[in-house]
Amino acid sequence: MLSIKNLYAQVEGKEILKGLTLDVKPGEVHAIMGPNGSGKSTLTHVLAGREGYEVTSGSIEFGGSDLLELEPEERAREGVFLAFQYPVEIPGVSNIQFLRTALNSIRKHRGEEEMDAGSFLKLARQKIGMVNLDPEFLKRGVNEGFSGGEKKRNEIMQMLMLEPRLALLDETDSGLDIDALQVVANGVNALRSPERSVLLVTHYQRLLNHIVPDYVHVLANGRIVKSGGRELALELEEKGYGWLNIDEDVAADQES
Amino acid sequence: MSETNAEVNQYIKRHYEAGFVTDIESDSLPPGLNEEVIRFISRKKNEPEFMLEWRLNAYRQWLEMQEPEWAHVNYPKIDYNAISYYSAPKSQKDGPKSLDEVDPELLRTYEKLGIPLHERAALAGVAVDAVFDSVSVATTFKEKLSEAGVVFCPISEAIQSHPELVQKYLGSVVPVKDNFFAGLNSAVFSDGSFVYIPKGVRCPMELSTYFRINALNTGQFERTLIIADEGSYVSYLEGCTAPMRDENQLHAAVVELVALEGAEIKYSTVQNWYPGDEEGRGGIYNFVTKRGLCAGAGSKISWTQVETGSAITWKYPSVILRGDNSVGEFYSVALTNNRQQADTGTKMIHLGKNTRSTIIAKGISAGRSDSSYRGLVRVGPKAEGARNFTQCDSLLIGSQCGAHTFPYIESKNNSAVIEHEATTSKVSEDQLFLCQQRGIDPERAVSMIVNGFCKEVFKELPMEFAVEAGKLLEVSLEGSVG
Numbered sequence: 001m002l003s004i005k006n007l008y009a010q011v012e013g014k015e016i017l018k019g020l021t022l023d024v025k026p027g028e029v030h031a032i033m034g035p036n037g038s039g040k041s042t043l044t045h046v047l048a049g050r051e052g053y054e055v056t057s058g059s060i061e062f063g064g065s066d067l068l069e070l071e072p073e074e075r076a077r078e079g080v081f082l083a084f085q086y087p088v089e090i091p092g093v094s095n096i097q098f099l100r101t102a103l104n105s106i107r108k109h110r111g112e113e114e115m116d117a118g119s120f121l122k123l124a125r126q127k128i129g130m131v132n133l134d135p136e137f138l139k140r141g142v143n144e145g146f147s148g149g150e151k152k153r154n155e156i157m158q159m160l161m162l163e164p165r166l167a168l169l170d171e172t173d174s175g176l177d178i179d180a181l182q183v184v185a186n187g188v189n190a191l192r193s194p195e196r197s198v199l200l201v202t203h204y205q206r207l208l209n210h211i212v213p214d215y216v217h218v219l220a221n222g223r224i225v226k227s228g229g230r231e232l233a234l235e236l237e238e239k240g241y242g243w244l245n246i247d248e249d250v251a252a253d254q255e256s
Numbered sequence: 257m258s259e260t261n262a263e264v265n266q267y268i269k270r271h272y273e274a275g276f277v278t279d280i281e282s283d284s285l286p287p288g289l290n291e292e293v294i295r296f297i298s299r300k301k302n303e304p305e306f307m308l309e310w311r312l313n314a315y316r317q318w319l320e321m322q323e324p325e326w327a328h329v330n331y332p333k334i335d336y337n338a339i340s341y342y343s344a345p346k347s348q349k350d351g352p353k354s355l356d357e358v359d360p361e362l363l364r365t366y367e368k369l370g371i372p373l374h375e376r377a378a379l380a381g382v383a384v385d386a387v388f389d390s391v392s393v394a395t396t397f398k399e400k401l402s403e404a405g406v407v408f409c410p411i412s413e414a415i416q417s418h419p420e421l422v423q424k425y426l427g428s429v430v431p432v433k434d435n436f437f438a439g440l441n442s443a444v445f446s447d448g449s450f451v452y453i454p455k456g457v458r459c460p461m462e463l464s465t466y467f468r469i470n471a472l473n474t475g476q477f478e479r480t481l482i483i484a485d486e487g488s489y490v491s492y493l494e495g496c497t498a499p500m501r502d503e504n505q506l507h508a509a510v511v512e513l514v515a516l517e518g519a520e521i522k523y524s525t526v527q528n529w530y531p532g533d534e535e536g537r538g539g540i541y542n543f544v545t546k547r548g549l550c551a552g553a554g555s556k557i558s559w560t561q562v563e564t565g566s567a568i569t570w571k572y573p574s575v576i577l578r579g580d581n582s583v584g585e586f587y588s589v590a591l592t593n594n595r596q597q598a599d600t601g602t603k604m605i606h607l608g609k610n611t612r613s614t615i616i617a618k619g620i621s622a623g624r625s626d627s628s629y630r631g632l633v634r635v636g637p638k639a640e641g642a643r644n645f646t647q648c649d650s651l652l653i654g655s656q657c658g659a660h661t662f663p664y665i666e667s668k669n670n671s672a673v674i675e676h677e678a679t680t681s682k683v684s685e686d687q688l689f690l691c692q693q694r695g696i697d698p699e700r701a702v703s704m705i706v707n708g709f710c711k712e713v714f715k716e717l718p719m720e721f722a723v724e725a726g727k728l729l730e731v732s733l734e735g736s737v738g
């Protein structure tokens with residue numbers, strides 16, 4: 001599904017990812033943890049094709065093709081979805097209009113017919129119910145005046161609408177109350193299937209109680225420094241990142 | 257970040273869809289302006305004596321006037337003797353009685369512009385008074401309107417059929433001496449629309465007119481007069497688009513609205529004239545005087561406009577609130593791109609007691625364009641309890657464009673309440689990326705964001721017009737962002 005090999009990437013001339021390698025197979029859920037500033041968001045942005053994130057070497061293969069060749073919107077249409085760490089507002093553009101445009105762009109790409117307004121509304125109401133948001137939110141501007149938790153739920157709602165093959169969730173659990181955490185987890189679990197994969201960036205192992213990952217990785221200083229099963233998350237929670245000798249790794253990196 | 261701007265700019269390059277010229281032969285006057293030309297125009301139109309005198313008087317006054325220089329725009333000096341002041345499509349001489357008689361070439365032109373007269377007019381229930389160059393070609397739904405007692409016809413026809421109304425109201429809102437362009441228009445106006453809604457009548461349909469400019473070097477001097485008698489209501493739609501040209505073309509229209517006691521006039525414009533190429537060559541100069549008079553108590557005039565065209569726009573639809581408790585509104589979206597320059601705004605002149613006005617102006621600047629909002633709110637000494645609310649929002653796309661706001665407030669009455677709000681924002685990289693990440697083309701994304709920005713104004717437009725306006729913005733930003 002997703003195969004990242006020895007990836008180096010920089011932002012504004014600053015190297016952030018330094019030889020990252022990661023393999024995600026269909027149906028798998030991978031959790032990525034790691035200290036602040038280690039490059040987790042950068043990785044999701046590089047995958048989504050955000051402008052300004054320059055890949056200097058390495059490769060990313062997605063579903064058998066070279067992901068780096070594609071424009072951000074093409075990646076999205078191919079099934080890459082990013083739930084943002086900080087969702088932005090688009091004033092005046094209703095959620096419903098935004099989502100319908102998005103869904104129809106993706107359907108068009110797949111050679112499917114545009115969804116008519118009626119069926120679309122029905123679908124949207126169903127999905128918004130799954131994240132416990134009032135259907136009134138569909139009429140409001142995209143994230144306009146939404147609370148932090150509402151924004152995160154809205155991201156999950158969009159994911160449920162667009163049914164991506166690869167979902168990248170960047171700290172979707174941050175700032176959520178207990179109920180909302182459950183809602184987000186339910187959303188992701190509803191999407192889980194043998195064809196879909198999930199990359200979950202999180203700082204807290206509690207999310208992993210609800211979304212049980214197949215693998216847990218520690219990203220530090222731009223590369224994966226440790227991988228394991230879900231018990232690794234528990235270990236990290238208990239011991240922190242110190243025992244992984246990340247600092248030595250950083251020091252070695254700076255010397256070279 | 258500069259990379260992003262370059263990318264954004266790439267998307268703003270627009271492609272003008274309405275750029276083509278029909279080859280209907282024109283029956284035009286050679287360029288030049290003098291009293292003989294005015295007599296010729298008046299004779300051609302078989303006008304009564306009072307009309308010729310009115311034109312000649314306007315011409316003489318105009319000769320004494322100065323072209324305004326204070327607007328925030330630049331353009332080469334116009335040679336008024338290089339303009340031809342009369343042209344009419346040849347095949348129209350005998351006057352078509354129905355659409356079947358209309359030159360098919362002309363109908364095809366309208367269709368290319370997305371104005372399929374016969375179908376769309378019928379489907380939407382809109383009466384279309386289509387102006388091709390200086391002469392009206394087809395008028396539909398006349399019967400239904402005349403049943404209601406509504407007069408909707410070319411002003412040249414109204415001069416023949418309702419001279420008393422024309423004589424009473426023409427120039428009553430925009431006097432001949434008002435400004436340089438209005439003076440010129442008064443002297444040489446070609447044609448335009450005339451509307452009269454009788455007392456207590458609610459006009460049974462939206463009235464609509466489409467303008468185009470076609471014959472080479474022909475300035476357009478449209479003249480529109482709308483009178484809503486006591487307690488009546490009318491909604492009037494104006495839309496225009498023009499073929500691609502090499503030379504700058506002058507357009508100096510005058511629109512006058514009169515609302516008597518308790519009457520309401522809603523005037524909506526979607527304007528899409530050729531703005532010139534990327535360097536601004538060949539676009540239309542649009543110098544328009546639009547003004548409404550709330551003559552009677554409790555009357556209301558509302559201007560809604562969406563402007564994307566012209567190389568230069570100079571336009572201030574205004575309302576004179578003379579009647580007590582009268583209401584003036586101005587909702588505007590002005591989009592400028594490439595080298596376009598726009599200096600637009602409104603004037604709300606409060607004279608009567610408890611008069612209220614609302615101004616919502618949205619400016620969108622892209623490319624290297626420059627747009628200015630200039631608004632005047634004046635409250636006279638007798639305008640006890642007058643209120644105004646003004647909101648000006650600017651949206652910048654890219655970093656090479658500019659937006660300016662010049663609010664002027666003159667209040668001679670202490671009881672007046674005048675509020676002003678202004679914001680400037682940018683289409684952000686984050687917004688664009690969010691859209692793209694959801695599979696939406698950046699171009700589509702920009703147009704969606706821009707449409708969202710304009711929402712408050714679009715909701716004032718009649719339904720079909722709002723859809724059209726949205727499409728127009730999309731076309732105007734086409735080939736643009738990145």
Ligand SMILES: Nc1ncnc2c1ncn2[C@@H]1O[C@H](COP(=O)(O)OP(=O)(O)OP(=O)(O)O)[C@@H](O)[C@H]1O
Nearest residue numbers: 011012014016034035036037038039040041042043
């Ligand atoms: N546009 C940018 N300009 C300069 N530095 C940047 C930019 N974007 C990210 N960085 C830097 O890259 C590093 C990695 O950032 P990133 O957001 O990927 O971290 P993260 O692992 O997601 O951290 P967190 O856990 O705090 O979300 C940080 O040092 C950050 O300051």
Ligand SMILES: [Mg+2]
Nearest residue numbers: 040041042085
């Ligand atoms: Mg992050």
